Amino acid sequence: MTAATGTVSQLVDPPAVDESLLIRRAREGDARAFEGLYRRLVSRVYGLCLRLTADPSVAEEMTQETFVRVWQKLHLFRGDRPFAPWLLTVATNVVLSDRRKRRRTVDREDPIEDAPPPAVRPTSVAAGAGVDLERAIRTLPDGARTVFVLHDVEGFRHEDIAGALGVSVGTTKSQLHRARRMLREVLDA
Amino acid sequence: MTERGGNDGRDRADVPGSGGSLDGTEATGAEPPVRPCADAVDRLEALVDGTLEEREATAVRRHLASCAGCRREEARHVDLSARVAALPRGIEPARDLWPAIEARLDAGATATHEARGARAPRGTFAWFAAAAAVMLTAAIVWSISDRDTRFGAPTSPLAVSEDPAAGAMLATYREAEDAFLATKRAVLAEIEARRADLDPETLRIVLDNLEVMERASLEIREALERDPSNPSLRRMLVASYRRQSDLLRSFEPPTFGESTATGASSRGTTP
Numbered sequence: 001m002t003a004a005t006g007t008v009s010q011l012v013d014p015p016a017v018d019e020s021l022l023i024r025r026a027r028e029g030d031a032r033a034f035e036g037l038y039r040r041l042v043s044r045v046y047g048l049c050l051r052l053t054a055d056p057s058v059a060e061e062m063t064q065e066t067f068v069r070v071w072q073k074l075h076l077f078r079g080d081r082p083f084a085p086w087l088l089t090v091a092t093n094v095v096l097s098d099r100r101k102r103r104r105t106v107d108r109e110d111p112i113e114d115a116p117p118p119a120v121r122p123t124s125v126a127a128g129a130g131v132d133l134e135r136a137i138r139t140l141p142d143g144a145r146t147v148f149v150l151h152d153v154e155g156f157r158h159e160d161i162a163g164a165l166g167v168s169v170g171t172t173k174s175q176l177h178r179a180r181r182m183l184r185e186v187l188d189a
Numbered sequence: 190m191t192e193r194g195g196n197d198g199r200d201r202a203d204v205p206g207s208g209g210s211l212d213g214t215e216a217t218g219a220e221p222p223v224r225p226c227a228d229a230v231d232r233l234e235a236l237v238d239g240t241l242e243e244r245e246a247t248a249v250r251r252h253l254a255s256c257a258g259c260r261r262e263e264a265r266h267v268d269l270s271a272r273v274a275a276l277p278r279g280i281e282p283a284r285d286l287w288p289a290i291e292a293r294l295d296a297g298a299t300a301t302h303e304a305r306g307a308r309a310p311r312g313t314f315a316w317f318a319a320a321a322a323v324m325l326t327a328a329i330v331w332s333i334s335d336r337d338t339r340f341g342a343p344t345s346p347l348a349v350s351e352d353p354a355a356g357a358m359l360a361t362y363r364e365a366e367d368a369f370l371a372t373k374r375a376v377l378a379e380i381e382a383r384r385a386d387l388d389p390e391t392l393r394i395v396l397d398n399l400e401v402m403e404r405a406s407l408e409i410r411e412a413l414e415r416d417p418s419n420p421s422l423r424r425m426l427v428a429s430y431r432r433q434s435d436l437l438r439s440f441e442p443p444t445f446g447e448s449t450a451t452g453a454s455s456r457g458t459t460p
Contacts, residue, residue, distance in 0.1 A: 031294065038287055043279025050280055060282055067290045072383070097388050133272045152273050177234065186267050187272070 023083055027074050034074075037083075038067055044084060045091045051149040052095045054138040062098060066091040088154060096164060099142070136186040140179050147172050148179035212214040226252075233259060357394035369430060376437055395436055402433050 019040065024035035045066050050059035070090055077086055139146060146165070150156045151172070158176075162169045229252065235241045253260050255286065353435050384392065406429040413422045 031291070034294075035287060035291070038290065041279075042286065043281045045279075046282045046286075047278070047280035050256075056283065060286060063282060064286050064290050064293065067286075068293045071294055100388075100390070133276060152270075153276060177231075180234070180266075180269060184269055187269070188265070 007130065019083060020079070023074070023077070023079065026071070027077075034067075034071055041084060041087055042067075046085060048088055048091050048149070048154060049095055050094070051134075051137055051153060052146055053099075054145065058098075062095050064081065064092045065098075069094060090163060092150065092156075096146075133183070133187070136183050139186060140182055144175045144179035147175040148183070151176055152180075223261065225258045226256060229256075229259050230262065234266055237263060287353035300419055318404050366430075369434075373433065373437070380437075398436055399433060402429055402436070405429050406433070 019037070022033045022036045022040075026037055032172075042063065046059055046063045049066070050056060051063040052061060053059050056111060067089070070087060073090070077083070132133055137148065150161045151158065156171045158169045162172045165172065229249065232241060232245065232249050236246055241249065253263060380387065380392070406426060409422055409426045409429060413419065413426065416422060
């Protein structure tokens, strides 16, 4: 496979090319068609990963992993449904799976001496500053941020979020309420 | 939900509502802001979300007309919703990630080829599901067959009997079972090749349960060899294969969010 570096060539992603055609070609092994899908949807995937992880380098890693997995599982995609939600489903599971692995790694280590450094994240907000919502979302704890991003930003249902997280719907609703309250406090400051 | 009457300034912070102007600014700089009614907070959020039943929504709106504290709280919910709706749908990464992705796709294809001598067929899981469906159909017909008395105690149910029709049915079942087992082996080989990409916890659970089911189906088959005319054993064997098929399908992508993930509808089109 050879990449089209720099600008995307017309052959890779002409505006007129229907997304379903790119999907069909990618399923047949056409890497250039898959690159076309990547170009169209990377911002959605990266945006979701960044908002879930609050860490740009981890988000890049998760975005790459998502597209690699989608390439491997494309034959399982049911072509009668919209592609973006399925893609974001894979991305969400990639992030959650990675988070579980990182937690298992931390649990096996001595929590005091070997704990990894905390993710770089703004820990305080200047009172009176015009804090934008993106930065405010990054200040949320993992659980609250995950539910808020999946529900309010991406539009997933509580039932689906609860299933993915392995918790009850009551828990996700509680987390959402907590996230909104914390965001309002930050934004009102 | 009840309205509470106004009170003197000292208690105002503790008295929700109190009526007054739409934005609650009737409180002067010396007075603390009015707060929403404690029993209304959750319902205000649900009202803004649009998840309240109409009757309750009407009652909340009626209350809002006379409660400044709750109006202010509602306004905060609305403001947050508006900000979320205004978020860009996507965020561009700082650099082009495609070269790294492409390199991994190439590496993955090479490793797969080297590991197994041939590229894995696309749609392996769909292939397995189709083979399983054929096997199960044949097995179900076999299990509910009324030709049990033809088989005779010493004859293996997998052998061709003297009855051509029964023999043909059994041969069909045997072929289907062989195809199912061969496909299962291929699927397991596929899983092994992709082990690094699979969630280890899910993998462990699936393989542990599969081992239990395989032991069970082996025992059932051995029992069938001794008692080939036993319809219950046949049904048990069919059920065991069906459970294995369902279990291996665990590695298909989840249906989480497929039909509902549309994003905030007010945020416009994809950039």
